[in-house]
Amino acid sequence: MKKIFTIICLLCSTVGNTFAQNPLIVKVAEGRLQGVQEKEVRIFKGIPYAAAPIGSLRWKEPQAAKPWKGIRDATHFGNRAMQRASYADMVFRSPRIDEDCLYLNVWTNAKRPTEKLPVLVYFHGGGLSSGDGSEWRYDGESMARRGIVVVTVNYRLGIFGFYAHPALTKQSTHTTSGNYGYLDQVAALLWVKKNIAAFGGDPSKVTIAGQSAGSISVSSLMASPLAKGLFRAAIGESGAVLASISPIPLQEAEQNGETFMKQVGIPSIETLQQMPAEQLMELATKASKRFSPTVDGYYMPQSPLAIYETGLQADIPLLAGWTSAEVSYHHATGKDQLTQASYKQLLTNLYGAQAEEVLQFYPANNDTEMLQSATDLASDRYIVHGTWKWMDLHAKTSGSVVYRYLFAKHFPEALDPRFITKEPLLGAPHSSDISYALGNLPNNTFYKWTPADFDVSGKMQSYFVNFIKTGNPNGAGLPNWPGLQASIPKVMVFDTETKTIGEPHLKRFVFMDRFFE
The missing domain is CATH 3.40.50.1820 (Alpha/Beta hydrolase fold, catalytic domain)
Structure with missing residues (x-):
């Protein structure tokens, strides 16, 4: 020895x-x-x-x-x-x-x-x-x-x-x-x-x-x-x-x-x-x-749902979230332009007899609200609901803290013609948070970054750095970010004003959960 x-x-x-x-x-x-x-x-x-x-x-x-x-x-x-x-x-x-x-x-x-x-x-x-x-x-x-x-x-x-x-x-x-x-x-x-x-x-x-x-x-x-x-x-x-x-x-x-x-x-x-x-x-x-x-019974011995529901996953701190417009509403509607009639028909096609209930969570009282709701619906179905489910289960079945964010900072003016869209983006698109979180805006030459973008990136990167170092994103000079297990759970919003808000869409996630099950 x-x-x-x-x-x-x-x-x-x-x-x-x-x-x-x-x-x-x-x-x-x-x-x-x-x-x-x-x-x-x-x-x-x-x-x-x-x-x-x-x-x-x-x-x-x-x-x-x-x-x-x-x-x-x-x-x-x-x-x-x-x-x-x-x-x-x-x-x-x-x-x-x-x-x-x-x-x-x-x-x-x-x-x-x-x-x-x-x-x-x-x-x-x-x-x-x-x-x-x-x-x-x-x-x-x-x-x-x-x-x-x-x-x-x-x-x-x-x-x-x-x-x-x-x-x-x-x-x-x-x-x-x-x-x-x-x-x-x-x-x-x-x-x-x-x-x-x-x-x-x-x-x-x-x-x-x-x-x-x-x-x-x-x-x-x-x-x-x-x-x-x-x-x-x-x-x-x-x-x-x-x-x-x-x-x-x-x-x-x-x-x-x-x-x-x-x-x-x-x-x-x-x-x-x-x-x-x-x-x-x-x-x-x-x-x-x-x-x-x-x-496969080896790498994944049983369904991830069963693993997370029974608390068999790694019991570790988790920081996760999504962007405010993961995909355009076209992801759900196809290339056709959306109208009040076509939106309600879409809900019927997707949810049948539950369409009226879905309309409560994704309302369309006017065209502006309809487009936002369609964007939310498409994003939830695409990737948001699964991310929420992961965090929700981990918060319930592990002994570790969970921190949730919403990245909502719109991209600034595009310098590359490939990223100039004909229709305005109704939020921050999928993947837009990467460069902000890792401090890599200077490496991205597709957009004309503003001081506001660098401010958001600085805060987001600081939270990530703190979390990597300690398992807790909070630190000096940053707004407090409570975990989801707090008595009043909050979500950190990264936007021109970085702040925490209460959970705004729990009912629609719970509905989506029932639907996918």
């Missing part, structure tokens, strides 16, 4: 000495890394946290990254996962799409590895079918300057990350298939636990966060026993693995996998496994298939 302790101390001394001599060279379990200094922060890009999931490792659980000799160049971002570009606001710095994609990036301002700074691990959005940890809006430089070690993670997407099939289930040592993208995220968190101290981070002070599909991932990781003990707090921005976005049973996913093979005329799973990545991506794109996460 004494000999083992001596070896560990020597290893720790070696890491510390390397960092002190040259802070751009860090030693992790797999070998040494050469990072780059940008402004005040050191960045280590494109670090492999698992073996490349190619060849025989396609549709397999992530395997350990292979050690390397010498010093590995970590000055460039790694490949992003196989995908088709989906959203105009995604600006990548990664070199290309590739099946070899299991890389993460670290931003740190620590002067030595013994600082034990809190850690933020951020999972990108993109519907589990697109996105990348190199996007400018997820850049970790601003947060790192405020004393946090930031990690962004790439994970398998689409057919590469969530394809299930009976043959793959039989091949698995855990009798499961699909959820490879989520298993990648667990592997990244295990890597962080093992290695983040080399960058000055504290593996016992990890907060996981994400937006949209990243937020869904956070709620999923909280429910998975495989991620237990790998983080102490969570942040979710618009999305949860509940309600309309719940994973499907493994058997249903396997059937979908078989249907896909028949649809594209592929005779065997071996043919798919050996197919070039680009060809497989093309088949999935042409078939217009989306591959859903599953309740």
Whole structure:
């Protein structure tokens, strides 16, 4: 035992000495890394946290990254996962799409590895079918300057990350298939636990966060026993693995996998496994298939609803919320313009005999109110209700505090013609809160930012920083943000005036809850 302790101390001394001599060279379990200094922060890009999931490792659980000799160049971002570009606001710095994609990036301002700074691990959005940890809006430089070690993670997407099939289930040592993208995220968190101290981070002070599909991932990781003990707090921005976005049973996913093979005329799973990545991506794109996460009995042992209802999720502080106009009303109505008659017909089509009751929660006494109600309805059905359900259940069944926000700051004038809309936005759209929360407005050149925008960003980032450091967003100079379990629960509104308000829409969420059940 004494000999083992001596070896560990020597290893720790070696890491510390390397960092002190040259802070751009860090030693992790797999070998040494050469990072780059940008402004005040050191960045280590494109670090492999698992073996490349190619060849025989396609549709397999992530395997350990292979050690390397010498010093590995970590000055460039790694490949992003196989995908088709989906959203105009995604600006990548990664070199290309590739099946070899299991890389993460670290931003740190620590002067030595013994600082034990809190850690933020951020999972990108993109519907589990697109996105990348190199996007400018997820850049970790601003947060790192405020004393946090930031990690962004790439994970398998689409057919590469969530394809299930009976043959793959039989091949698995855990009798499961699909959820490879989520298993990648667990592997990244295990890597962080093992290695983040080399960058000055504290593996016992990890907060996981994400937006949209990243937020869904956070709620999923909280429910998975495989991620237990790998983080102490969570942040979710618009999305949860509940309600309309719940994973499907493994058997249903396997059937979908078989249907896909028949649809594209592929005779065997071996043919798919050996197919070039680009060809497989093309088949999935042409078939217009989306591959859903599953309740697989391994990563997700039972439905997330059952897990959260019985308090089996991670018992940790949660800060989460959504934007005031996640989607336009066209998300529910289609391309047609809305009229009083068409709005009431829409409610009848969606809710049948309950349409009149729905009209109480989403009223239309005039055209202005109708458009706002239609926007609220579309947003609730899309992602808001699931996010609310996550927070509501966690507040009821865990022993930890839950903080809820509403991001309502409208975008300023658009400088990029792609973001100039013909119809006025009736609130803050989906994804608009990312750059504000992470302090990355200067990286976003699509809009003409105003002092009011930077003021909102400063407050929101401060709350996030405090929460990551302590599990409580409150701090000096900020309006008090009570948790939902307070005697009078409040919601923090981020807008030109940042303030707390009482829960304004509980009845409509309760109705939506009954409807989805």
